[in-house]
Amino acid sequence: xxxxxxxxxxxxxxxxxxxxxxxxxxxxxxxxxxxxxxxxxxxxxxxxxxxxxxxxxxxxxxxxxxxxxxxxxxxxxxxxxxxxxxxxxxxxxxxxxxxxxxxxxxxxxxxxxxxxxxxxxxxxxxxxxxxxxxxxxxxxxxxxxxxxxxxxxxxxxxxxxxxxxxxxxxxxxxxxxxxxxxxxxxxxxxxxxxxxxxxxxxxxxxxxxxxxxxxxxxxxxxxxxxxxxxxxxxxxxxxxxxxxxxxxxxxxxxxxxxxxxxxxxxxxxxxxxxxxxxxxxxxxxxxxxxxxxxxxxxxxxxxxxxxxxxxxxxxxxxxxxxxxxxxxxxxxxxx
Numbered sequence: 646x647x648x649x650x651x652x653x654x655x656x657x658x659x660x661x662x663x664x665x666x667x668x669x670x671x672x673x674x675x676x677x678x679x680x681x682x683x684x685x686x687x688x689x690x691x692x693x694x695x696x697x698x699x700x701x702x703x704x705x706x707x708x709x710x711x712x713x714x715x716x717x718x719x720x721x722x723x724x725x726x727x728x729x730x731x732x733x734x735x736x737x738x739x740x741x742x743x744x745x746x747x748x749x750x751x752x753x754x755x756x757x758x759x760x761x762x763x764x765x766x767x768x769x770x771x772x773x774x775x776x777x778x779x780x781x782x783x784x785x786x787x788x789x790x791x792x793x794x795x796x797x798x799x800x801x802x803x804x805x806x807x808x809x810x811x812x813x814x815x816x817x818x819x820x821x822x823x824x825x826x827x828x829x830x831x832x833x834x835x836x837x838x839x840x841x842x843x844x845x846x847x848x849x850x851x852x853x854x855x856x857x858x859x860x861x862x863x864x865x866x867x868x869x870x871x872x873x874x875x876x877x878x879x880x881x882x883x884x885x886x887x888x889x890x891x892x893x894x895x896x897x898x899x900x901x902x903x904x905x906x907x908x909x910x911x912x913x914x915x916x917x918x919x920x921x922x923x924x925x926x927x928x929x930x931x932x933x934x935x936x937x938x939x940x941x942x943x944x945x946x947x948x949x950x951x952x953x954x955x956x957x958x959x960x961x962x963x964x965x966x967x968x969x970x971x972x973x974x975x976x977x978x979x980x
Contacts, residue, residue, distance in 0.1 A: 703750025775827025
């Protein structure tokens with residue numbers, strides 16, 4: 646479905662955190678245009694509001710993964726602490742220079758709730774470590790040790806599971822996707838340096854293969870659907886797996902690697918396509934419950950600009966790929 650002018654206008658009528666991405670990836674705006682919009686993230690809208698909540702010690706809400714004083718007696722996971730705030734600002738395209746000095750403050754002042762470990766060293770949870778890896782690379786921290794952690798803790802089936810420390814030996818869709826996103830960001834940010842190492846690329850490709858073997862949707866052992874959460878779309882993505890979240894990753898990875906879409910993504914693409922409404926939008930189906938600084942998308946049941954952006958971008962990538970390139974990629978994975 647072509648992106649009709651009315652839908653593009655609606656998408657562009659958004660916070661700078663989303664608008665610059667629409668300009669770049671859907672509207673084909675010149676680079677100076679979308680970069681100018683991206684610069685506004687620091688001074689307007691969501692980005693400016695979240696920056697204003699930063700504590701003088703570099704943290705948000707006085708904590709690393711949980712806000713200070715959190716007792717676990719609230720509905721859902723609080724989303725106000727440092728890791729979530731940094732990840733949001735990075736995802737929204739904030740220039741890291743705006744946070745000059747933050748990395749050093751976190752190194753001095755911030756410790757993980759788990760065993761009081763230093764912030765930039767990460768801890769034992771692979772999802773937490775993935776966000777730390779990406780945020781550290783974004784802010785210019787040497788997180789090469791954190792990157793190596795993913796090589797050392799990959800499970801035999803190819804992926805990761807945050808519950809490995811409790812003895813789990815089977816990978817998780819959620820944990821594997823989050824780990825892949827952190828590794829890809831680190832690899833991209835690091836270029837040909839540590840982020841381009843053969844071991845890290847091999848770990849990333851193994852994690853991708855774990856999801857691709859299951860077509861992002863099914864249990865490998867039985868072929869049954871992995872869970873209703875895989876086909877439920879909500880923004881912000883947070884830690885949760887959905888085929889839309891995963892396809893957005895595979896799009897970024899394919900563009901980074903210079904390859905076409907893997908044909909095993911076809912079933913997941915069909916789910917995304919099937920969820921698009923006749924007017925070209927996707928509905929917000931449900932947000933993760935929990936404390937937030939402010940809402941960044943519509944309530945459940947309403948058309949979501951964020952989900953419409955991600956869904957449109959994924960389908961544009963898939964539909965725009967040349968069939969020969971896609972077949973060539975299939976041949977490469979078979980080999």
